[in-house]
Amino acid sequence: MVPSNQPLWGLFYLSNSSQPFTIRRMIIKDYDKFIIGGLGGEKKLRGTVEIKGAKNAALKAMAAAVLFDGLVTIDNVPETKDIHTMSEILKSLGTRVEWKESTNKGTKVLEIDSSKITSTDIDLELAKSMRASVVLTGPILARFGKVSFPAPGGCVIGERPIDLFLEGYQKMGAKINLDGDIYKIEAQNGLEGADIFFDIQSVGGTETLMMVAVLAKGTTILKNCATEPEISSVAEWLNSCGANISGIGTTTLLIKGTDGKPFSSNNSYKTIPDRIEAGSFLILGALCARELQITKCKPDHMEAVINLLKKSGVSIKVGQEEIIITNNSKDRVPFKAVNVRTHEYPGFPTDLQAPMAVFLTQALGESSVFETIFEGRFKYAEDLIGMGADIKILNSREIVVKGPSVLKQLPEGEDLYAHDIRAGFAVVLAALVSKGTSKINNINLIDRGYQRLEERLKLLGADVRRV
Numbered sequence: 433m434v435p436s437n438q439p440l441w442g443l444f445y446l447s448n449s450s451q452p453f454t455i456r457r458m459i460i461k462d463y464d465k466f467i468i469g470g471l472g473g474e475k476k477l478r479g480t481v482e483i484k485g486a487k488n489a490a491l492k493a494m495a496a497a498v499l500f501d502g503l504v505t506i507d508n509v510p511e512t513k514d515i516h517t518m519s520e521i522l523k524s525l526g527t528r529v530e531w532k533e534s535t536n537k538g539t540k541v542l543e544i545d546s547s548k549i550t551s552t553d554i555d556l557e558l559a560k561s562m563r564a565s566v567v568l569t570g571p572i573l574a575r576f577g578k579v580s581f582p583a584p585g586g587c588v589i590g591e592r593p594i595d596l597f598l599e600g601y602q603k604m605g606a607k608i609n610l611d612g613d614i615y616k617i618e619a620q621n622g623l624e625g626a627d628i629f630f631d632i633q634s635v636g637g638t639e640t641l642m643m644v645a646v647l648a649k650g651t652t653i654l655k656n657c658a659t660e661p662e663i664s665s666v667a668e669w670l671n672s673c674g675a676n677i678s679g680i681g682t683t684t685l686l687i688k689g690t691d692g693k694p695f696s697s698n699n700s701y702k703t704i705p706d707r708i709e710a711g712s713f714l715i716l717g718a719l720c721a722r723e724l725q726i727t728k729c730k731p732d733h734m735e736a737v738i739n740l741l742k743k744s745g746v747s748i749k750v751g752q753e754e755i756i757i758t759n760n761s762k763d764r765v766p767f768k769a770v771n772v773r774t775h776e777y778p779g780f781p782t783d784l785q786a787p788m789a790v791f792l793t794q795a796l797g798e799s800s801v802f803e804t805i806f807e808g809r810f811k812y813a814e815d816l817i818g819m820g821a822d823i824k825i826l827n828s829r830e831i832v833v834k835g836p837s838v839l840k841q842l843p844e845g846e847d848l849y850a851h852d853i854r855a856g857f858a859v860v861l862a863a864l865v866s867k868g869t870s871k872i873n874n875i876n877l878i879d880r881g882y883q884r885l886e887e888r889l890k891l892l893g894a895d896v897r898r899v
């Protein structure tokens with residue numbers, strides 16, 4: 433929550449991992465806001481929402497474009513802020529990046545040509561604004577034998593170290609220097625295949641080392657890999673362009689490198705549907721819609737969330753590429769409390785933890801929400817408590833939500849706040865469920881992951897304005 437009378441600069445909350453709920457003030461810019469008219473618990477929304485391509489897959493395919501000595505096309509790219517940031521970083525290296533219309537109506541294609549890269553230094557300011565930029569360090573290092581980039585530091589959802597990346601680069605023969613807060617990494621004689629065991633299953637770590645290994649000398653074995661569908665889809669695409677990755681979708685990847693030779697093939701990458709966006713709309717449907725059809729999604733990638741919502745009593749029909757919520761009236765038996773424990777794929781995604789907690793404020797009984805991936809992902813809980821939710825924050829990993837609660841707009845003079853992309857969606861949800869009108873600050877964070885959310889919500893009948 434932030435007071436609404438802040439001038440151009442406002443408040444920003446950042447946790448410190450050793451004192452998880454210490455609140456620290458920082459300056460933020462005066463970003464766009466959402467004004468949302470709440471439904472007061474009614475389920476009045478209805479219609480169809482088409483799911484965009486997964487930003488977390490498209491971002492990695494964009495990074496992988498550096499492995500090619502020529503043109504790469506990426507289809508079904510969501511027009512989110514993170515994609516634009518990645519495109520700016522690529523351009524600052526000398527890459528040509530252009531948006532084109534896709535032959536698939538309503539989607540966009542990115543053309544990326546990395547044949548004339550002039551720099552291996554990742555722009556400091558741009559990199560600091562998006563953690564995913566660290567994934568780009570792998571392809572640059574693999575292709576040019578050197579890269580420099582800023583130490584990412586902590587971020588709003590936790591410390592987010594890069595030790596797994598650095599250990600992997602070292603094992604493959606790179607030398608690492610930290611000059612102030614700039615990492616300078618070099619592998620003058622090229623990178624060698626290695627046997628690498630990840631202590632933690634890391635999405636970015638797996639993707640990055642995989643992208644390094646495809647151009648390295650010899651064979652790399654990556655063990656305890658993350659298995660998120662975004663990783664597999666990029667791996668399959670790289671294979672279609674000449675890479676040799678086996679074990680895709682499992683926790684062990686065996687990769688035979690090209691000995692430094694970049695790829696030249698121009699197979700288009702088709703971005704897979706965004707399972708987190710689809711899950712976000714599914715939870716929104718359960719809370720706010722009488723009927724909702726979610727199309728162009730991949731339900732197979734969403735079993736954990738579909739399963740938990742069904743257990744709680746949400747009526748969901750699952751098709752090949754669509755999910756439908758039907759007959760979801762307010763007068764039905766209330767949803768039941770369920771426990772949530774985030775987990776690497778295929779478990780319950782950390783990125784749906786905050787939206788799910790909003791759902792649980794409307795379910796009968798006591799639910800525990802346990803966050804196993806990131807240690808700083810409960811800041812939104814304060815906002816929900818301010819709106820009337822019965823939530824106990826036990827520690828930086830666990831909250832207990834008791835429902836159902838009547839949510840109301842915050843007291844006069846206080847606004848909601850998007851703490852990160854997904855917590856931002858969660859407060860949008862809370863505002864829609866609640867009685868009264870809410871203002872949400874700092875929605876640039878929501879724009880990082882959801883394409884023009886307000887327009888899509890309006891099509892479903894929601895009262896949402898961007899100011």
Ligand code: EPU
Nearest residue numbers: 488564592593594595596597632634635636637805806853
């Ligand atoms: N970790 C380390 N050392 C490392 C790398 C990671 O300790 O070198 C730890 C992290 O601190 C975390 C755990 O490993 O505790 C898992 O993090 P992971 O590396 O898997 O996360 P990521 O690659 O940084 C991606 C998504 C996140 C999503 C997580 C988990 C992208 C661009 N980001 O982050 O998405 O939450 O995987 O599924 O793919 C979002 O879209 O809103 C978002 C935050």
